[in-house]
Amino acid sequence: MDNELRKLRRAYIVPTFAVVTTELQSLSSARTSKAHMGIIENPKKETSPMTRKGMATIFSFSKTSSSLSFSLSAPHLPSSPRLHTLCGSMMEENIENAQAMILKWDPNASSDAKFTYLFKEDRNEAKEFIKCIRDLRGAMHFLVSEKSSSDKLVLTQNLMQIAMKRLEKEFYQILSANRQYLDPESVSGRSLRMSGLSLSRSRSSNSDEADVESDEEIRMAGDSVSDAELLLELAMSDLKSIADCMISSGYGKECIKIYKIIRKSIVDEGLYRLGVERYSSSQIKKMNSEVFEHHVKNWLNALKIAVKTLFHGERFLCDHVFSASDTIRESCFTDIAKEGAINIFRVPELVAESKRWPEKIFRLMDLYESLSDLLPEIESIFSFKSISAVNLQAHNSLLKLGNSVRTILSEFESSIQKKSSKKQVSGGGIHPLTISAMGYISLLADYSGVLTDIFTNSTTVMQSPLPESDSPNSDENPTSAVSVRLAWIILVLLCKLDSKAELYDDIALSYLFLANNLQFVVQKVRTTNLKYLLGDDWVSKHEKKVKQYAANYEAMAWTKVFSSLLENSTTPMSPETVRRCFKQFNSAFEEAYRKQTSWLVPDRKLRDEIKVSIAKKLVPAYQEFYDSYVVTMSGEENLEMLVRFAPDNLGNYLSDLFYGTAVSGSSLLSLSTSSSSHSRAPRCLPLMLY
Template identity: 50%
Template sequence: MRSPFVNPSPSPSRSPLRFTPASSPMRHTLSESLVKENIDRAESLIAKWDLSRHSPSSSSSSLYRDCRPEAKQFLKSVRDLQAAMHFFVKQDSASDKLVRPQSLMQTAMKRLEKEFYLILSTNRQYLDHESVSARSSSVSEGYEDDSEDDLNFAGDGSESAGTPERTSSSATVMADLKAIADCMISSGYGKECVKVYKIVRKSVVDEALYLLGLDRTLTHSQIQKMDSEALEKRIKCWLRSVKFAVNTVFYGERILCDHVFASSLPIRESCFGEITRENAVALFGFAESVGKCKKSPEKMFRSLDLYEAIANLWPEIESIFSYDSSSAVRSQAVNALVRLSDAARLMLADFEVAIQKDGSKAAVPGGGVHPLTRYVMNYLNLLADYSEILSDIVADWPVEAAVSDLGSDTSPISARLAWLVLVLLCKINAKAERYKDVALSYLFLANNLQYVVVKARQSRLRYLLGEEWVAKQEAKVKQYAANYEKMGWSKVLASLPEARPAAAAEMPVDHAKDTFRRFNAAFEETYKKQTGWVVADPKLRDEMNVSLAKKLLPRYREFYEKHAAPLRRDTFREGIVRFAPDDLGNYLSDLFHGPEGSGSFSSGHSSSTGSSKKGRSH
């Protein structure tokens, strides 16, 4: 007999046979028979894993753990049931034939819901955020290669994090979850799947952040009431943890969620938002609360640390929380940046006011570096390390007054820092007026400006303020030092005759004696007055010693060599020639060390050869 689907050669004695149309009773009967066979096969496997039977093979065991080869067939059975229901619906949407596949579908969905939960809860070592993040390339490449046809054993859990074995196991577990989620969503049971996923993964995220020391239960009021030490500990913990929280915890969660629910954008957006939103908002809300705390210049750097951490992470924050459902997280991060920026500006303004209102009235002994200068420059040095962050903060906050030592194209942060230095120097100039001795006031100015220059050269201030600015300040230091010499040693230099050998040779003995006496008196008076004076910077101290010696010693040596010998007898008797040139050099080298470097004049006199030395006392 020929198949009814074969068209024989036509015969003139009869009409030719035609193909049986698909809608014919014969074709319909054949299709329905195949559908029923599929339902029978599906029932056999689904009934085996029916949770309601409470058999060891159904309730206590796991399809994906204990009988993985059947997992593929189980999912195929669900697809067959879907096809069967579609077939019967086309015939009659109210047909009794739908009852059996619908019942089997419900049983299968309960099993898959449990399997989904078991995979999520028992494979957490493969679904930790670090392991999931290792598969980040899958996010950009898509998930076309992940299907239920690639079901491999997940291993025994002995692999260490980051190994190829562990990464492979993680990929397998993620593929299992995706296969189940795709199946349940396509079957109309996505709600049940999503509910399980949210509950399990929310607890994972909560635990991860708790282990990082991040407490999302802290309220703004509690943060405001914390003492400085407790708040500092919280901030340090936050700074240590925020990068890991964003780049690993939230990033890994986004990867897993996008992978498992790749078939439905609304579902993965909803899941990720609900799992992470509360923790992420609390994370950045802490930084905003710190920005609202009581402000002082000392808290500036922690505010900048927080600002910098969020600003550096902003590209990742914007990418990870790109869904509309995560807009609250992005808004919270922006609000934290705004609040911290406002706090930094306010603290900078308060810092400037604090410089201007410094009320210390006591003059620094010896004209040394004022504590205000040390404090301000150390503070500015630290600020310079945050120059990139501060550039954003002060970009639209120009300095009201121009800084003459800077160019017109100076950046806002350079202008702001230069302005603060200028405010400091104006205050130091005012404090210099408290010294009754003009020479000491110039020494005080030289000391403090030198401290400013040295600190600027040793930090990023050098690049922010520029070499030209630094050079101008160094020139001012030299001018202050020159003014000190002029005012402090003019009497001593005036006691010696000008370096004119001919005139000096013709000087009468009595005139020479008077010259030595005037010089002795002027030098002793000046030296005793300045023994307590100080030059803090060793380099500046050496330069000033050398400069003073060059002006004083050659003139004294010339006069000494021409007139000391004839007065030798009188020197012994009256002590007219009290200093040999080398003695003066030793005395001068003892200057600028402060009270501990001062010495007493020797009571003896120098030898005719000028070889006697003053013993230094340091």
């Protein structure tokens, strides 16, 4: 019998079964009341390996849940009655084998099978169980094509329902019992070797031989991976096998329903553990700055984990388990992830639409940067058309964040222009507006990359061109919209400081105020990322302005002192004139000294530069006058009161300037009297510079 069957296979079976399958195709619409029936590769016949291989060659079907299609490559030859008899015998044998295996694992039986899980108990027998179901489907189709008695069809249908109940139970058990191994973090972290293994298995998922090789590869992989990774791989392999079998047998709905329920609960639980809440617009509006900061930081951490681990892992698992059907993969992932994803990606939009304050811009840019960086992955994970609302929400949140950032910047610029306080800064020091504005602008420079993206996507145009002296120019970092915008805000600040300088009655003090504040601005630019945005030329130009302000201050503050000496230093003078000149110098110097000890220059470098510049002009001129006429007054009574300042001590007096500590007239008189006897100790001014 075996020899005859082999001869028939070589000569007739393969081509003749093409005729059989052609006839079957016309009858493929027949279904049972419970399931759609389909034929997949490799119907099993245990008694003859060659026959099984022959039938694998004969049947080549593509699986869907609703229809059957046949791929025929053999020529049509006349069929043989004897061949039909042989095929019928094979089908009956397949039914008998399937019946024995399926009833053994009937979940409704009173035996141990009711409480035992097939895939956990014996993986080899689980594989045989799947093969029996494939053979049973082939037998059912053959019976329909041969118009066999209805009792055999009823038997095969009942067996199929029992088998599907078992697979449904196994599918649920694998999903629920392996939650710790099938968590998204483990799934998303699978090695490239495992991914390659899954790919090779998915390419030949309908091949019995491929299944055998896959299990062998998994076992071999156990030597190089952890137990958890091995259990993960086995669980994913089993889920895919069961899903393929149930879907091709017309029981996809039961399988999909279980998968959606369990996996959605895992995603929802994961988001809950990440602290992702369902915020409303009113909730965010009521948050104070401290609570707001906490929630934003929590969201930033949650977003990265949700995208890179939770959603990525879930998409990977879904694609693997339901690789047989693109439609099912899309449906499952959409129902599992859509709600949670839209909720988490909607948070930035709600934040952007809530109330604004200047400091909020930094959290908005943090949100923008994180969401923008993850956008390619988001688009890849949520690429299905049915879940496009997730991508739309992510893009919409980015748009709202960008608009809010630009609005806050405009409001910040306007707030600088609207500062109307007429309060003067004591001593011409640095204005609080300068400190706060430059601190804010320098922090903005730290976000230059984010701001570049935001302004690149904006149609906003500068209303007025920047003056050449205020335009950014950097060889290292070409001028960008961000550079121009920040340079513009600094220009607005400097213009406001000009108006603040006008509040001082003393013109010299107003110039000192401008020098102080511009020096602070330049120093802030030089020591922060603003330098790379505005460039060295910008710094150099504004340093020259500082020197010019300082020179203007010096001219206005010390003109009276200089003139008391210079007007009379080149012509011979009578003792009376000399006496008057000393008195004029004393008066002018004491007045300047008294004023400017209460003035302030916080920057040490600028302070020393101004003092040295004054000393270079004042000390040599006074030295010359002193040397020329002090002898003339040698016989004068109360000479100490007339010549109050010795030339070599003027520098020490200048050292007292610009610390914001006023000196009274009596104190100054005491100091100046003692100076004539050279009793004053040297101060910090480097006199060697003049």
